[in-house]
Amino acid sequence: TQLTGEAPEIEGEEKWKFISDCGSPSASSSPLTCTSCTRCCNADEKCLDTNEFSVMQWTIYLLVGVVLFIVIFGLSMIGIHKYKELPPLNRSARVLCGEKSTYFFLITSNYLGYLITLATITVQVYFFVIFIKKSEKDFSKENDSVFSYSIRCLRNSLECEDSTSKSWEGYLGFFILMSSMPIPEILRGGLLIYKASIARRFRCAFIGIILVIHGSLAMWASWFYIMATTQSDTEMIKDAVILLIVNQIDDSFFALSEIINPTWVEKLRKEAEMYSDELNAIDNGGLCENNETTTSEHTKSCTYADDIHIQRNDA
Numbered sequence: 001t002q003l004t005g006e007a008p009e010i011e012g013e014e015k016w017k018f019i020s021d022c023g024s025p026s027a028s029s030s031p032l033t034c035t036s037c038t039r040c041c042n043a044d045e046k047c048l049d050t051n052e053f054s055v056m057q058w059t060i061y062l063l064v065g066v067v068l069f070i071v072i073f074g075l076s077m078i079g080i081h082k083y084k085e086l087p088p089l090n091r092s093a094r095v096l097c098g099e100k101s102t103y104f105f106l107i108t109s110n111y112l113g114y115l116i117t118l119a120t121i122t123v124q125v126y127f128f129v130i131f132i133k134k135s136e137k138d139f140s141k142e143n144d145s146v147f148s149y150s151i152r153c154l155r156n157s158l159e160c161e162d163s164t165s166k167s168w169e170g171y172l173g174f175f176i177l178m179s180s181m182p183i184p185e186i187l188r189g190g191l192l193i194y195k196a197s198i199a200r201r202f203r204c205a206f207i208g209i210i211l212v213i214h215g216s217l218a219m220w221a222s223w224f225y226i227m228a229t230t231q232s233d234t235e236m237i238k239d240a241v242i243l244l245i246v247n248q249i250d251d252s253f254f255a256l257s258e259i260i261n262p263t264w265v266e267k268l269r270k271e272a273e274m275y276s277d278e279l280n281a282i283d284n285g286g287l288c289e290n291n292e293t294t295t296s297e298h299t300k301s302c303t304y305a306d307d308i309h310i311q312r313n314d315a
Helices: 055-083 093-097 102-107 111-134 168-180 182-199 202-229 233-247 249-260 262-283
Strands: 039-041 046-049 151-153 160-162 299-303 309-313
Touching: 039 151, 055 111, 055 182, 055 202, 093 102, 093 182, 093 202, 093 262, 102 111, 102 202, 102 249, 102 262, 111 202, 111 233, 111 249, 168 182, 168 202, 168 233, 182 202, 182 262, 202 233, 233 249, 249 262
Parallel strands: none
Antiparallel strands: 039 046, 046 151, 151 160, 299 309
8 A cells, every 4th residue: 555645743752763655756746745754755666765864055165164264274384474474386287287278278368268267167067066966865745856765765665775786896996086176176276276375376265265265165075976876886987088078178168268268368378377387486586586687678587486487678
């Protein structure tokens, strides 16, 4: 018999299991509503344990925690550098932003580049939020949650069995795939924040924060979506690859910009390189010292650590 209506509330401190037909899809046109059930089953005799864990709520906690950590890290580096010189980081800011990514547009002064990068971030966050929302356990008929019902409970039996076949090989494959993009992105963002702390450049720090948050959100969405929807190693790896495609949208937008207007992209690349050279100069002891000998054009010259010769006029 299919249960319908609203199940009674069960309270108590002792451990107990309350299993009912509150899953989706339901065999009844008016499925059972059960707020105190510990396990909900659907019309296919597949069940899912319930809990009060909210992925969206913890996603907000994650983002707040990441921002607080970044702020503390950046302020700590600034404070340490004030009393003790930190080792320079002779790494190009453009390369750390991503040589083939729209994110390096942010270290230029081009407003169209800013707009393209903003569109890129918006699209990526939009897709990540979709995956996170679909990772929520929701047993209502109206919700199209893709959470996998992994427990098999037959109606004529008191025993249930877990039908998942995920193993350490699948988790290892997932970690390898995450190591190919989101983890390096987080590390590059951290290096940008370190570099910005020494050079006191807010724009560089801002880009680093975006990279760290973006990489963390990508890993977070990937992990919860895969844990929610997969039952085998191959499904884990397949879904991880799909989510990595979302992580590469910034590269795709950059490639599209380069195809449409390669001259404009090259101009931005040179401007980004100049910004990177300035940061490298500051990393190596501040903007280069003035040469004692001045020419008739009142020109001062200095050589940066990367052996690039730049001239600045006094006038």
